[in-house]
Amino acid sequence: MTRLDGDGAIGTGAEAPLTAPGSAPVPAPAMAVATVNGEPYDLSSGLTVSGLVAAWCPSPRGVAVAIDSEVVPRSTWDTTLIEPGATIEIVTAAAGG
Amino acid sequence: MTDTATSDPLVIAGTVVGSRLIMGTGGMTSPESLTGALTASGTALATVAVRRVDPTTRHSLVDLLDGLGIRILPNTAGCYTATDAVLTARLAREAFATDWVKLEVIGDDRTLLPDPIELVLAAEQLVDDGFVVLPYCGDDPVVARRLEQVGCAAVMPLGSPIGSGLGIRNPHNIELIVEQAGVPVVLDAGIGTASDACLAMELGCSAVLVATAVTRAGDPSLMAAAMRDGVAAGRAARLAGRITRRFVAEASSSFEGMVGQ
Numbered sequence: 505m506t507r508l509d510g511d512g513a514i515g516t517g518a519e520a521p522l523t524a525p526g527s528a529p530v531p532a533p534a535m536a537v538a539t540v541n542g543e544p545y546d547l548s549s550g551l552t553v554s555g556l557v558a559a560w561c562p563s564p565r566g567v568a569v570a571i572d573s574e575v576v577p578r579s580t581w582d583t584t585l586i587e588p589g590a591t592i593e594i595v596t597a598a599a600g601g
Numbered sequence: 602m603t604d605t606a607t608s609d610p611l612v613i614a615g616t617v618v619g620s621r622l623i624m625g626t627g628g629m630t631s632p633e634s635l636t637g638a639l640t641a642s643g644t645a646l647a648t649v650a651v652r653r654v655d656p657t658t659r660h661s662l663v664d665l666l667d668g669l670g671i672r673i674l675p676n677t678a679g680c681y682t683a684t685d686a687v688l689t690a691r692l693a694r695e696a697f698a699t700d701w702v703k704l705e706v707i708g709d710d711r712t713l714l715p716d717p718i719e720l721v722l723a724a725e726q727l728v729d730d731g732f733v734v735l736p737y738c739g740d741d742p743v744v745a746r747r748l749e750q751v752g753c754a755a756v757m758p759l760g761s762p763i764g765s766g767l768g769i770r771n772p773h774n775i776e777l778i779v780e781q782a783g784v785p786v787v788l789d790a791g792i793g794t795a796s797d798a799c800l801a802m803e804l805g806c807s808a809v810l811v812a813t814a815v816t817r818a819g820d821p822s823l824m825a826a827a828m829r830d831g832v833a834a835g836r837a838a839r840l841a842g843r844i845t846r847r848f849v850a851e852a853s854s855s856f857e858g859m860v861g862q
Contacts, residue, residue: 565661565663566662593653599626
């Protein structure tokens with residue numbers, strides 16, 4: 505993520521807040537990101553597989569999910585959290601075969 | 602044409618499928634066109650690919666097939682390795698609640714010919730994992746035998762490359778595969794028109810799988826109906842027992858009672 509510093513330069517990462525001389529700067533928290541279907545996806549706190557599917561699909565019917573190349577059983581969708589850095593694939597049927 | 606889906610049904614892995622024409626959905630130009638073609642084909646089983654969800658898509662292929670009462674056969678189309686094919690099959694099982702999978706592991710992106718080594722590896726893993734595996738393979742009788750030995754529920758040799766419409770390039774090999782097989786043989790890939798499907802059945806195949814020849818035909822619904830008739834004609838001809846081929850003539854009219862003898 506890039507941000508403009510006070511002097512107009514492009515900076516990266518967290519801004520340095522005002523602190524007393526001699527104390528270490530506290531970095532701002534980074535946005536949690538996972539990869540969903542090949543693209544970066546910003547994670548909201550406590551996002552489950554069910555929540556992700558609801559955001560991506562009109563219906564959970566005919567849909568499957570893999571996290572880091574492991575299929576997530578439908579019965580665990582409500583309780584499986586999406587972790588930052590995870591690689592997620594959400595798939596369904598397409599014309600082919 | 603007599604409908605033999607009930608009197609002479611296709612059976613795979615102990616399950617009565619019915620129609621001996623299996624349809625592929627690849628090449629579909631619109632849901633309406635696909636619906637028309639599938640209905641005209643009389644099929645009971647249709648393949649789908651497994652792909653990333655497109656959030657902008659309105660229609661559901663699953664709903665379309667369910668609405669027509671057609672069983673879904675997921676396909677590992679696009680996979681080049683056993684690892685990818687196994688993951689895709691597992692995703693499909695979860696998505697569509699079926700243990701059946703058409704196993705496709707490609708070795709070359711120009712010809713789309715199967716990689717027999719990765720294919721047999723994937724088939725073994727999937728059979729062990731409880732899948733009913735229908736492998737798309739080359740027309741090599743040795744590979745076909747290997748696939749049956751590792752537990753596949755059918756073998757599906759190609760007639761010619763996917764989408765090529767070149768028909769059955771090596772009918773002799775297809776006959777060899779049929780002769781040795783203890784599981785159904787489904788001619789899958791390369792069918793271009795109804796006579797190709799008819800020939801496959803005459804060679805002793807239990808069924809054919811057709812996609813491009815129908816979905817990309819000038820009139821998909823009409824071609825689907827033609828395929829249905831071609832499969833039925835070929836099957837009946839096979840069951841009827843054809844005459845043997847002769848190098849020279851055999852008179853069909855007796856010489857007895859001829860004038861002037």
